[in-house]
Amino acid sequence: MPDDIRALSTQLAQDPQSLVFLRLGEALRRKGQLDAALRVAVNGLERHPHLADAHDLYARVLTDKRDYERAFDEWDMAVRIAPHHTGALKGLAFLYFKVGDIAQAEAHLEQARKVEPDDPTIDQAIAMMHAGASAPTPEPAAESTVVSPTVVSPAAASPATASPTVGSLDEARVFAGLEGANEGLLLIDGAGRVLGGALRDRSGGEVTDAVAAYLAGVSQEAARTAKLLGLGAWHGLAAEGQHGNVHLAHPTPDALLLVVRERGIPLGRLTILAQRATAMARRWLEQQA
Amino acid sequence: MSKALDLITRVRGVRGAMLVSADDGLVVAEQLMEGIKGGAVAALAASLAGKLRRAMDAAGTGTSVFWHLQAEQGALLVVPSGNAEGGILVVAVAEPDVNIGLVRLELLRAAEALV
Numbered sequence: 001m002p003d004d005i006r007a008l009s010t011q012l013a014q015d016p017q018s019l020v021f022l023r024l025g026e027a028l029r030r031k032g033q034l035d036a037a038l039r040v041a042v043n044g045l046e047r048h049p050h051l052a053d054a055h056d057l058y059a060r061v062l063t064d065k066r067d068y069e070r071a072f073d074e075w076d077m078a079v080r081i082a083p084h085h086t087g088a089l090k091g092l093a094f095l096y097f098k099v100g101d102i103a104q105a106e107a108h109l110e111q112a113r114k115v116e117p118d119d120p121t122i123d124q125a126i127a128m129m130h131a132g133a134s135a136p137t138p139e140p141a142a143e144s145t146v147v148s149p150t151v152v153s154p155a156a157a158s159p160a161t162a163s164p165t166v167g168s169l170d171e172a173r174v175f176a177g178l179e180g181a182n183e184g185l186l187l188i189d190g191a192g193r194v195l196g197g198a199l200r201d202r203s204g205g206e207v208t209d210a211v212a213a214y215l216a217g218v219s220q221e222a223a224r225t226a227k228l229l230g231l232g233a234w235h236g237l238a239a240e241g242q243h244g245n246v247h248l249a250h251p252t253p254d255a256l257l258l259v260v261r262e263r264g265i266p267l268g269r270l271t272i273l274a275q276r277a278t279a280m281a282r283r284w285l286e287q288q289a
Numbered sequence: 290m291s292k293a294l295d296l297i298t299r300v301r302g303v304r305g306a307m308l309v310s311a312d313d314g315l316v317v318a319e320q321l322m323e324g325i326k327g328g329a330v331a332a333l334a335a336s337l338a339g340k341l342r343r344a345m346d347a348a349g350t351g352t353s354v355f356w357h358l359q360a361e362q363g364a365l366l367v368v369p370s371g372n373a374e375g376g377i378l379v380v381a382v383a384e385p386d387v388n389i390g391l392v393r394l395e396l397l398r399a400a401e402a403l404v
Contacts, residue, residue: 199348200349201347201348201349202349203349205349207347207348207349210347211344211347211348213347214340214343214344214347215344217340217343217344218337218340218341218344221333221336221337221340222337222358224333225333225334225336225337225358225365226358226360226365228329228333229325229326229329229330229333229363229365229382230362230363231358231360231361231362231363231364231365232360232361232362232363233360233361234358234359234360234361235359235360235361236358236359237341237356237357237358237359238356238357238359239341239345239350239353239355239356239357240353240354240355240356241345241350241351241352241353241354242350242351242352242354243349243350243351244348244349244350244351245350246344246345246348246350258348260348260350267355267357268390
């Protein structure tokens with residue numbers, strides 16, 4: 001065990017409440033000890049759930065483990081806690097870049113530049129995106145502390161995803177970058193036809209078409225209920241089930257989006273997730289128009 | 290019953306609370322502010338509950354224990370009590386900025402009291 005990691009581990013053992021877990025987790029991550037880094041990050045988060053740096057550390061470890069969906073969620077949480085957290089802003093920019101959303105990537109980098117105008121790596125990342133984002137080789141992580149987090153450059157995108165163009169989102173990417181993007185999300189048109197996403201029940205059986213068929217009826221009934229009760233236009237229907245929670249929204253007047261998550265995901269968090277998914281779906285639908 | 294509904298309507302922003310037969314959409318008990326049509330609320334809530342139940346069954350999420358319709362000018366919040374089909378729905382009509390968590394708690398308490 002390298003000396004720095006040993007020393008930091010000792011410090012953390014002596015004072016488990018201290019913030020030294022941030023440095024230890026980062027040191028482990030840089031050494032490539034990702035499982036150990038993950039444990040440190042998770043333990044730290046349990047003790048400091050409202051610390052943006054803790055979410056940022058966790059997100060970076062998840063990114064190294066290529067768990068981009070959860071990393072997105074953690075960086076998003078970090079920005080909600082600390083809107084000017086440049087590490088999280090750069091992390092989100094990186095993930096947006098990876099899915100081809102250059103506009104969002106640049107917007108987040110611009111936000112980061114406003115906070116740290118003298119950070120040359122932000123300008124470099126923006127310049128690389130403007131230069132066509134070819135990014136032939138992943139850059140090694142820049143030397144930094146956890147407080148001044150790793151620069152997550154778009155140039156670090158893998159070759160397979162490093163050359164997206166604006167407007168290149170295809171159906172498979174409609175929810176890319178979102179927590180649980182590969183499951184539990186379903187986008188349908190007004191006639192109940194599937195536009196994107198898929199659903200499986202608890203036993204793993206495919207239920208996409210069956211659920212889609214029912215959703216059109218739910219939506220019509222929700223609209224009728226809201227109208228006749230004088231509640232105005234409906235914009236969301238959230239439900240807790242015995243085995244899972246759901247949120248139904250309509251990204252456009254003619255489309256419906258269903259988000260399904262396990263029971264452990266509280267309705268409030270599900271609503272945030274659904275809002276994000278709705279915005280993504282709306283952008284995707286507009287691009288298809 | 291009226292005590293349970295009273296606790297729900299005490300929450301700021303709640304305009305009315307009702308017990309509704311899930312089976313036929315008829316009012317069992319109600320405590321509503323003026324202008325709210327109890328019969329319509331009951332019928333529509335029961336109908337939407339039925340459609341939602343079928344969709345959730347298909348999705349494998351099981352019977353709903355709470356649902357919430359969010360609209361521009363208000364919200365409908367519902368807790369099914371007992372058997373989802375043929376049971377009682379505890380329903381609240383509320384302002385859009387109501388404390389959802391608090392209403393949910395009171396609805397769940399009322400539903401428990403019914404069992």
